[in-house]
Amino acid sequence: MKKITFLFLSLFICFTAVQAQIKSPDTFLGYPLGTRFTPHYQILAYFKYLAGADSNIKLINYGKSYEHRELMAAVISSKENMNNLEQLRKNNLSLSKAEGGQLNLSKQPAILWLSYNVHGNEASSSETAMKMLYTLAEGVNRQTKDWLKNTIVIIDPCLNPDGRERYINYYTGVAGLIPDANPLSREHIEPWPGGRSNHYYFDLNRDWAWQSQIETQQRQVLYHQWMPEVHIDFHEQSYNEPYYFAPAAEPVHQDITAFQREFQIIAGKNNARYFDKNGWQYFTKERFDLLYPSYGDTYPLYNGAIGMTYEQGGIGAGLAVVIANGDSLTLKDRINHHLTTGLATLETVSDNAYKLVAEFKKYFTQAVSYPTGTYKTYVVKADNISRVKKMAALLKKNNIQYAFGGDKTITGFNFATKKTALFRLGRNDMVISLKQPASVLANVLFEPQTMVTDSNTYDITAWALPYAYGLNAFACKEVFTGEFPEPETRKDSVLVLAKPYGWVLSWDAVEDAQILIALHRANIKVRIAEQAFTVGGIVRQAGSLLIYRAENEKLNKLIEADITALSKKYRKPFFAIAGSYVEKGKDLGSSAYPLLPVPKVAMVAGQDISAQSAGEVWHFFEQELNYPLNIIAEQSIGSLNLATTNVLILPDGTYMRRNMEKLEDWINLGGKVILLEDAISSVAGVKPFDIRKKEFPGAATKEGFFRSYKEKDRDNAADAIPGAIYKVNLDKSHPFSIGLGEVYYTLKTDDKLYEPLQKGWNVGVLKPDAYVTGIAGKNVQEKLTQGMLFGVQPAGKGNIVYLSCNLLFRSFWESGKQLFVNTIFLVF
Numbered sequence: 083m084k085k086i087t088f089l090f091l092s093l094f095i096c097f098t099a100v101q102a103q104i105k106s107p108d109t110f111l112g113y114p115l116g117t118r119f120t121p122h123y124q125i126l127a128y129f130k131y132l133a134g135a136d137s138n139i140k141l142i143n144y145g146k147s148y149e150h151r152e153l154m155a156a157v158i159s160s161k162e163n164m165n166n167l168e169q170l171r172k173n174n175l176s177l178s179k180a181e182g183g184q185l186n187l188s189k190q191p192a193i194l195w196l197s198y199n200v201h202g203n204e205a206s207s208s209e210t211a212m213k214m215l216y217t218l219a220e221g222v223n224r225q226t227k228d229w230l231k232n233t234i235v236i237i238d239p240c241l242n243p244d245g246r247e248r249y250i251n252y253y254t255g256v257a258g259l260i261p262d263a264n265p266l267s268r269e270h271i272e273p274w275p276g277g278r279s280n281h282y283y284f285d286l287n288r289d290w291a292w293q294s295q296i297e298t299q300q301r302q303v304l305y306h307q308w309m310p311e312v313h314i315d316f317h318e319q320s321y322n323e324p325y326y327f328a329p330a331a332e333p334v335h336q337d338i339t340a341f342q343r344e345f346q347i348i349a350g351k352n353n354a355r356y357f358d359k360n361g362w363q364y365f366t367k368e369r370f371d372l373l374y375p376s377y378g379d380t381y382p383l384y385n386g387a388i389g390m391t392y393e394q395g396g397i398g399a400g401l402a403v404v405i406a407n408g409d410s411l412t413l414k415d416r417i418n419h420h421l422t423t424g425l426a427t428l429e430t431v432s433d434n435a436y437k438l439v440a441e442f443k444k445y446f447t448q449a450v451s452y453p454t455g456t457y458k459t460y461v462v463k464a465d466n467i468s469r470v471k472k473m474a475a476l477l478k479k480n481n482i483q484y485a486f487g488g489d490k491t492i493t494g495f496n497f498a499t500k501k502t503a504l505f506r507l508g509r510n511d512m513v514i515s516l517k518q519p520a521s522v523l524a525n526v527l528f529e530p531q532t533m534v535t536d537s538n539t540y541d542i543t544a545w546a547l548p549y550a551y552g553l554n555a556f557a558c559k560e561v562f563t564g565e566f567p568e569p570e571t572r573k574d575s576v577l578v579l580a581k582p583y584g585w586v587l588s589w590d591a592v593e594d595a596q597i598l599i600a601l602h603r604a605n606i607k608v609r610i611a612e613q614a615f616t617v618g619g620i621v622r623q624a625g626s627l628l629i630y631r632a633e634n635e636k637l638n639k640l641i642e643a644d645i646t647a648l649s650k651k652y653r654k655p656f657f658a659i660a661g662s663y664v665e666k667g668k669d670l671g672s673s674a675y676p677l678l679p680v681p682k683v684a685m686v687a688g689q690d691i692s693a694q695s696a697g698e699v700w701h702f703f704e705q706e707l708n709y710p711l712n713i714i715a716e717q718s719i720g721s722l723n724l725a726t727t728n729v730l731i732l733p734d735g736t737y738m739r740r741n742m743e744k745l746e747d748w749i750n751l752g753g754k755v756i757l758l759e760d761a762i763s764s765v766a767g768v769k770p771f772d773i774r775k776k777e778f779p780g781a782a783t784k785e786g787f788f789r790s791y792k793e794k795d796r797d798n799a800a801d802a803i804p805g806a807i808y809k810v811n812l813d814k815s816h817p818f819s820i821g822l823g824e825v826y827y828t829l830k831t832d833d834k835l836y837e838p839l840q841k842g843w844n845v846g847v848l849k850p851d852a853y854v855t856g857i858a859g860k861n862v863q864e865k866l867t868q869g870m871l872f873g874v875q876p877a878g879k880g881n882i883v884y885l886s887c888n889l890l891f892r893s894f895w896e897s898g899k900q901l902f903v904n905t906i907f908l909v910f
Contacts, residue, residue, distance in 0.1 A: 104135050104219050107212040115213060116414030117401070119205055119250040122151055122243040128212050129156055129239060136220045138164045138230075145300030148281035151243035153300060158218050159234040160227070163191055170234065171308060177443045178309040178386060179519050180450040187443065192435040195236040195310035195387075196424060197378055200287045202245020203277035204318035206396050206416035211239035213417060214424050226425070229432035236308060241297060242279075242286050249277025253400055261401035263410050270398045275693035282705075283697025284892070287315070288374070288541070290381035291527065293479050294701075294893035306481055311438040312345075312388045312431050315378030316420055318396035322406045324363035325419050326370060326393035327353045330379070332536040334372045337454050337522045338383050341441045345388045345434070352430045353423050362419065373534065374541035375526045376892075384523040386445040388438070392423050446519045453516035453525065457557040460528045461494060462548055464510035466821070467569060468591030469551045469896050474512065474569075476547075476894075482520045482527075485513050485564025494556030497530055497548045498825070500854075505556055513564035530557055531855050542805025542829065544856025545894075549807050549827035552897025582658035584630040584670070585645055586611075586622055590821040592706065592896075595903040597652050598627065599709055602680045604644045605637050609675045610817065610908060615667030617659055625820030625908065628675055629656070681906050683729040684712040686719065691735030695758055698890040699731055702899065720744040724752055729906060734759035734888070742768045750878025756905055758885050762836070770877040773884055774837040776869045799859050805831050806856030810846045810871055810887075817908035818845040818874060818883075821900045827854060828871065828887040829895060833862045835869035836886060846872030872901075874909055883909060 107115045110128050133139040133156065140157045147153060163170060173190055176182030196214065198207035215237050218226050240246055249272065257269045264270075275283050280295055289298045319326065328346040350366050357364050370391050372380050382389035394416050395405070402412045431438065448454075464470050477484050487509040496503050507513070514524055526532075527547050534543050548555035587597070589610075601608050609628040614621060634641045649656045662670040683703070687696040696713075703711040712727065719741045722730065730745070730753065742765050745755055749770060757765060765771035810826045812819035819826070826846065838844045850867045858866070875882040883905050889898030 104216070104222060105131065107216055114414075115209055116412065116417050119253060119401075119413075120209060120212070121250065122208075122240060122247055125208050125212060125239050126152055126154055129154060129215065132156075132215055132219055137161070138220050139215070140164065140167065142304065144304045145296070147242075147244045147297050148295075149244045149247075151247070153238075153241075153243070153297065155236055155238045155304060156215055157234065157236050158215065158230065159191065160230045161220075163230070163234055167234070174311075174439075174442075175307070175309055177439070178446055180446040182443070187439050188436055190439050191232045191234050192312065192431050192438040193234045193236065193308055193310040194428060194431045195238070195305070195308070195313045195382075196316070197238045197241055197313065198316045199239070199243075199246055200241040200315060200378060201278045201285070201317060202242045202247070202280075203249040203272060203397060204316075204394075205246060205249055205277075206318060206394060206413055206420060207316040208240045208246060209413065210316065210417045210420040210424065211237055213421050215239075217421070217425065218428075226428065229428050231432075232435040233428060233432045235428065236310065238301070241301065244281045245277045245279055245286075252277065257400065263402045263404045265403055267400075269400045270403055272398065274689045274691070275697075279693060279697065282701040283693040284701065285694065287317075287378050288376050288892060290378060291376035291480060291523075292892055292894035293476070299479070302479065309385065310382070310387055311442050312427070313378065313382035313390070314424070314427055315389070315391045316424070317391055317393045318399075318416070319393045320397060321395045321399040321403050321411055323393070323395040324365055325357065325395065325423075326365055326368070326391070327423055328390040329366055330391070331368050331371045331538075333534045333539060335380070335384075335526065336533050337526060338372055339441075339445065342383055342388055345438070346390060348434065349388070349390060349427055349430045353426045356422050356426050357419075360422075369540065371536070371538075371540050373532070373539055373543065375523070375545065377541075381523075384526050385520070386442055386449075386522075390427075392420065394419050449519055449521035450517055453521040455516070455525045455529065457495070457525070457529070457559055458516050458561045459558040459563075460514040460516075460524070460548075461492070461505075461507060461556045461558065462512040462514070462551075463554045463556075464508055464512070464569065465553050466590060467510060467572075468593060469553055469900075470510065470512055470569060472896055473547060473551050473553070477514070477524075480520065480523060480527075482514065482524045483518045485515075486510055486566045486569050488513065488562070488565045490562070492556070492558055492560070492562070494558040495530060497546070497555045497557070500530075509566070510569040511564075512569075513562065515561055515563045517561055528555070528557070534857055538802075539804050539857065542831070542856070544805060544807040544829070544854070546807070546855065549854065550829075550895050550897065552822055552826065552900070579658045579660060582631060583661045584628055584659050585656040586617070586629075586659055587627050587654060587656050588623065589625045589627055589908070592899045592903055593652065594627075594654070595707060595907055597648060597654055598678070598907055599707065600648055600652070601629070604648075606634050606641060606644065607637075608678050610678050612674045612676070612817070613667055615670075616665045618657075619665070620657075621666075623820075624815065625817060627678075628670065630670070676910075678907065679728065679910055681729045682712075682727050683710070683731065683906065684714050684722070684727045685731040685733065686716050686737075687713050687733070688715050690737070691716075691733050692759075695734035695888065698888070698893060699733055699758075701893060702890055702902070706899070707903070716741050722748045722753065724748065728753055730755045732757050732761040732764075735761055735764075737761060737764035739764070739768060742771075746770050746877075749880035749882065752879040754881045754883065754910065756883040756885060759888060760834075762884055762886055771882060772839060772841060772875055773873070776835040776837050776865075778865050800861040801833070802857055802859040803830060803833055803862045804857055805829055806858040806862075807854040808848060808852045808866060809854055810852070811849055812872075813843060813845045816843055816845045816874070818843075818872065818901065818904050820904055820908060822897060826897060826901065828889075828898070829891050830858070830866065830887060833865045834886055835866055835871065836873070836884065838870050839873045839875055842873055842875035842882075844870045844873050846870070881909060
């Protein structure tokens with residue numbers, strides 16, 4: 083941008099003699115802020131310096147990133163507030179629990195939380211954080227001193243230090259002595275995977291509710307200790323875009339209150355006032371909606387705060403870039419814009435502090451007394467106790483209350499049938515009553531049908547936890563609670579034999595894969611039951627794992643001790659069996675109980691491959707399975723050797739045809755390739771892949787011909803599917819579906835469907851009643867009615883697995899994890 087006399091400085095930067103006692107970022111760093119990117123350790127060093135120089139600043143170390151970088155937040159307020167900080171925090175927390183009825187709200191400051199750099203390559207944010215804390219420091223600015231009398235400010239300078247360091251290390255390594263403002267310069271084009279995401283390539287701004295990543299998990303503990311009235315998330319967007327601030331775009335979730343909407347307008351108008359004075363361009367009420375619950379603006383909104391996103395143009399801008407109108411945009415410009423909205427928001431919060439605190443109290447009081455929404459209680463059936471416990475763990479992280487069991491018959495909306503029916507409450511069924519402080523968040527996470535007022539959304543439109551966890555549930559209009567704090571632990575009677583023929587254990591949870599891994603590491607051979615059988619009067623389902631003592635003692639003389647130790651460690655019963663003869667089914671010497679090979683897994687990663695997809699697989703193997711994953715480049719595919727790799731995962735992305743052709747011999751010799759999402763498109767027409775996309779020649783949209791020019795920037799609603807839930811019918815006899823049965827709910831983000839395999843098994847298909855919930859346009863629904871989503875094709879001695887939907891979506895789609903471990907360990 084052209085040089086501008088920043089009029090806001092006359093309002094905000096009123097220096098005093100005390101200023102000289104505190105070093106500015108420029109003085110401390112040894113260079114003018116905005117002339118280079120500041121490494122994470124220096125940002126923290128400056129925060130620590132300011133905290134040492136100003137007693138009104140308190141630092142909180144709340145954890146470390148995956149790459150062991152420190153995560154820190156600074157708290158700053160007036161001297162009086164800082165002297166009473168812990169009591170003020172507790173007072174505020176009591177309001178969020180619908181307590182604190184006797185508090186004098188006029189003496190309770192509002193808490194403003196400022197989050198910077200959740201996306202690593204949106205790098206002006208952390209630079210701004212230093213300038214922001216300096217501006218608020220004691221004696222630097224007279225006006226901010228007044229604002230801090232009734233406001234506590236929390237500043238997190240970098241939510242994603244690993245991504246930020248990846249970006250600035252790249253930029254520093256390719257930049258010349260003078261920034262090259264030409265947009266075609268390599269310093270403006272990041273290589274794969276880019277700096278946006280964290281170590282595992284997760285988007286941390288979509289992880290607030292799911293808390294799958296260590297950075298989010300640690301930050302959320304701190305967030306729930308403070309529960310701010312206002313949370314601002316500082317971002318960057320395309321460098322050709324003007325600045326964005328609230329109010330947000332539609333759709334806005336129906337549970338967001340009138341005051342939360344109103345305050346967005348109040349804050350937006352004050353931001354606009356300063357931008358107008360400087361002639362800076364901005365826009366509001368476009369693009370960034372308030373629906374998906376796991377953003378840095380929506381999550382606070384569903385927790386009683388005012389959540390807002392501020393977006394500065396700047397991704398890929400480096401230190402300077404020429405934008406579309408011919409002006410130059412510098413890092414200094416970006417810092418000044420973010421500093422302005424941060425200070426303007428502080429001013430707005432200070433001017434409205436009492437109202438913010440009063441509305442915050444009202445929000446939680448109403449949540450406990452009069453929960454919003456059609457349904458007042460959700461019941462999750464204990465179809466799979468492992469996934470029920472995982473859901474309980476997620477709710478606990480989000481401060482959502484729950485209980486288990488009871489003795490009553492209730493009427494509720496059945497998530498599976500989408501009809502209202504009577505059902506019996508079981509002992510291990512989870513009960514979530516909405517008469518609780520976290521009522522709104524609980525309702526948003528569970529509601530079977532999210533009301534969406536506009537199809538032009540920024541993210542998925544369906545995420546109901548019962549579907550994501552593969553558990554049936556009921557939504558009830560009456561209020562009731564469970565009777566027990568925890569599910570009942572099943573106590574199975576275990577037959578004790580002196581020298582058992584073998585052992586059998588069930589396979590119905592992702593954790594069972596960890597047991598199988600442990601067995602293989604102990605050199606114990608494991609078999610799988612392809613069909614159900616009955617032994618000792620107990621029916622053992624298909625997919626049960628079997629260990630035969632005699633065939634293992636040759637390699638492991640201590641097998642019985644190992645089995646006992648593993649059973650104790652994983653709290654999983656290994657049932658002893660006396661002999662090979664079974665009462666029903668095939669005897670244990672039959673070929674119906676083949677040995678399971680030990681998977682030696684590789685995954686391709688690199689250019690033209692979705693970093694998100696690769697990261698989800700990488701994270702799942704390392705953080706959940708603790709299983710080795712060899713990550714290779716696409717050009718290494720031709721060198722695969724079954725001795726070192728017998729399973730190859732191709733994440734979502736585009737692959738070269740010549741590399742796909744190299745897989746044929748490896749597969750025919752016994753290799754298994756697993757193709758995720760668009761990787762399937764890369765093998766169409768290549769041997770030995772028999773997959774064909776289903777074509778819909780008559781599905782061209784008619785509505786598109788009649789769209790008005792004013793709708794040119796909008797997606798065509800008839801073809802929209804930003805993220806909807808579909809019911810997949812599974813072949814329950816195939817190992818692919820073990821642990822789930824006949825139905826799986828998938829998140830569909832495209833309209834791709836495939837013709838049934840002529841040779842192989844169509845293990846997951848859509849039928850005409852497949853649509854469940856979320857936005858799916860008319861044309862999309864017409865397409866997604868009859869076809870294959872998941873298939874297994876034998877080829878020679880090997881297998882090809884087609885997974886056209888994301889089973890590991892953002893690591894919160896728990897039922898998908900079950901299908902994924904099945905494809906790795908059971909499908910052969």
